Amino acid sequence: MLNRYSNTTRSVIITIFTFLVVTLSRLYYVGHFAVPLPYWDQWDxxxxxxxxxxxxxxxxLRDLWQPHNEHRIFPxxxxxxxxxxxxxxxxxxxxARFNILLAAAIPALLVWILCRRGELFGIRLLLLVVVIAQFALPFSFENLLIGFQSQFYFLILFTLTSLCLATFRPFHLSTILLVLLLSVLSVLTMASGLLTSLAAACVYLLNWFSNSQKLTxxxxIISILLVSITIGGYLILPQIAANQVYRARNLSDLMSAAGYxxxxxxxxTSLPAIVFxxxxxxxxxxxxxxxxLTxxxxxxxGCFLWSLSQGLAIAYGRGQELTEVASRYTELFSLGLIGNAWFVIRLFEILSNRWFQITLPIYFSVFLYGHITHYSSDMHDIRRNYRLSLMQTANVSMYLQTKDKSFLQKPKWQTPYPDPIRLQHLLDDPTLLKILPTLTSDNKKTASE
Structure with missing residues (x-):
């Protein structure tokens, strides 16, 4: 009984610690670098x-799940x-502040499950470093600073929840219905949400394989239903002609983009993909x-397969002459990187050969090196984005005060919408004007913070 209470207390403490670290970190970045003014897609x-x-x-009602580019962003x-x-x-x-709670709930849920199952101890505590790094660092600043990007957090949360249910309570009727519901919601969240049901189907099949039973x-039936949701999600994908030019043209394009x-x-370089x-x-x-298999x-x-498939989907959809990974996509890799870190630790535990055990320090060294070196460029992008946000706020504020169109006819990124005529129309709309936040050029805050 005492051990049970002790484990519960430890689980609560570690989970709360994780939640607070992620929340406070994100609060700092949002508080210093986000602005009230809506941005880009938010206007439309x-x-x-x-x-x-x-x-x-x-x-x-149907407007809630109408396509927005390739996505449906229902939640x-x-x-x-x-x-x-x-x-x-x-x-x-x-x-953006509310999104912090969504984002922090993801690592908190994962850490709670690991602790409650008694799996976070000894060398496995290294996993906590990866979990916190993936959700506390500002590499996904587009999602972090733009409130309209909550679909990424919903998708990851729906996916992790469905994978947990499929793993630990696979055949309860309520679980099956909830996994199916979360899979449908994932499809209605983002285009790549169709991969959630596919990952859940893999978890069901792994459960069957690990139990050494005949395929029931x-x-x-559950696996077929989940795969059907994936197929259905693919069939209802909006076909955006303008996006076709970004797709990988051949296997070489796909593999090159995937490695990157x-x-x-x-x-x-593509070499770190092997390590990760x-x-x-x-x-x-x-x-x-x-x-x-435990x-x-x-x-x-399931986490690994989902993130890997996300990476391959991005490589296909944006694989032609890919030059950078957009920050908004990077959070989709978090579950997979955590999963890989877990299996590196498992390899260290089950094999005594020191040549295999060296994979653990290699993985974590490369992982930490990647984030440490990436942090400076992340902060450079965040500060640049903040400077532009202040310009956008000042230009919109001056237009609202003077109705002088020249404040909207600025170089790209100095206004919060690419089309100045459309932006003027939106700013002149009396309904939208009433609900816009109070816009001030805050001279006390500087982009060098």
Whole structure:
């Protein structure tokens, strides 16, 4: 009994610690570098197509899952409406602050499960370093500073929850229904949300394999349903003609882009992809054929497969002459990098050969090196983005005061929307004007903070 209470207390402490570190870190970046002014897609997708019709009473239910580029952002739209109803204002800063809770919930959930299952001890505590780094560092500053990017956090949270349910309670009726629901919600969140159900199906099949049983009708039916959601999600993907030019033209394009993407957070070379993603490819089959797959192994395998498939999807969709990994995509790799770190630790535990055990210091050294070297460029981008945000705020504020169109006819990135005529139309809309945040050029804050 005492051990049980002790384990619960330890689990609570480590989970709260993780949640607070991530929350406080993100609060710092949002507090210093985010601004209230809506940015880019927010003007159309959130302001003109969501909040304005909501206020005017013309918003239809189906509008909540209509395509936005390649995505449907259903939960993001719902969250935007809830925040607006609570605050009465359309404020990017408020949305970005709320997203902190969504983001912090992801590592907190994962750490809680690891602790409650008694899997976070000894050398495995190194995993906590990877978890916190992936959610506390500012590499995904687009998602961090722009409130309208909550779809990334919803997708990761839906995916992790469905993988946990499929791992630990696979055949409870409520679990099956919830996994199916989360899979559908993932499809309605982002285009790559169709991969959530595929990862969940893999978890069900790994559960079956690890139990050394015949493939039951229940496992088969659930897996077929999940794969059907993936296929359905693919069939309803909006076809954006302008995006076709970015797709990989051949296998060479795909492999080159995949190596570049999967090497993140190290840039400029494809070699780190081997260090970051090969461990799971080796250890998962090893554990399968040794019949040593644990429930946590299965969960981490699901995380690995989901992030790997995300990376390959990005490589295909944006693989032609890829020059950089957009910061907004990088959080999709977090679950996979955590999963790989887990399997590096498992390899260290199950093999006594020192040549295999050296993979642990190699993995963590390369991982930490990547984040340490990437941090300076991340902060450079964040400060540059903040300087531009101040310019955008000042230009919009001056237009609202003077109605002088020259304040909107500025070079790219000095206004919060690419089309000055469209931006003027939106700023002149009386409904949107009433809900815009109070805009001031805060001279006390500088981009050098």
């Amino acid at each position: 997708a959130e302001g003109d197509f969501l909040l304005r019709p909501w206020i005017q009473g013309t918003l239809k 993001t739209r719902v969250l935007s409406l809830i925040i607006f109803e609570v605050t009465g204002a359309w404020n990017n800063l408020t949305e 009708a229940k496992t088969l 993407i999967l090497s993140w957070p190290i840039v400029g 993603w090969l461990p799971a490819c080796i250890v998962i089959p090893m554990l399968m054929f040794r019949k040593k 429930h946590i192994d299965i969960l981490m395998a």
